[in-house]
Amino acid sequence: MDCRPGCGACCIAPSIASPLPGMPGGKPAGVPCAHLTPDYRCELFGRPERPAFCGGLRPSREMCGEDRQAALAWLAWLETTTHPAQQADQVPQKVRNSAMNSPDAGSA
Ligand code: SF4
Ligand code: SF4
Numbered sequence: 001m002d003c004r005p006g007c008g009a010c011c012i013a014p015s016i017a018s019p020l021p022g023m024p025g026g027k028p029a030g031v032p033c034a035h036l037t038p039d040y041r042c043e044l045f046g047r048p049e050r051p052a053f054c055g056g057l058r059p060s061r062e063m064c065g066e067d068r069q070a071a072l073a074w075l076a077w078l079e080t081t082t083h084p085a086q087q088a089d090q091v092p093q094k095v096r097n098s099a100m101n102s103p104d105a106g107s108a
């Protein structure tokens with residue numbers, strides 16, 4: 001499947017451990033990436049500074065779901081599952097806050 005225009009969920013919900021321009025400590029979970037443009041595209045797309053993590057994420061029915069909210073929820077769940085040290089009840093709240101502060105997203 002293709003990336004859904006106006007989504008950007010995978011640029012918000014997951015954490016990114018590696019540093020990226022403007023985010024030297026990586027990207028925390030639930031925080032929009034500094035390189036997610038207002039129309040939910042990646043301003044680092046095709047550039048070497050784009051983290052390998054991002055290049056490895058491919059649109060899939062499982063991750064992207066039926067809509068942006070489903071993708072945010074699934075990715076937040078994955079984050080808490082793969083990072084058990086995080087407080088599970090905080091990530092969904094962060095994601096909800098991010099979703100409320102942004103229209104719709106897309107990662108490429
Ligand atoms: S979750 Fe990421 S890959 Fe999937 S539709 Fe949204 S922006 Fe595209
Ligand atoms: S794809 Fe681009 S905007 Fe999205 S998290 Fe990666 S660097 Fe940030």
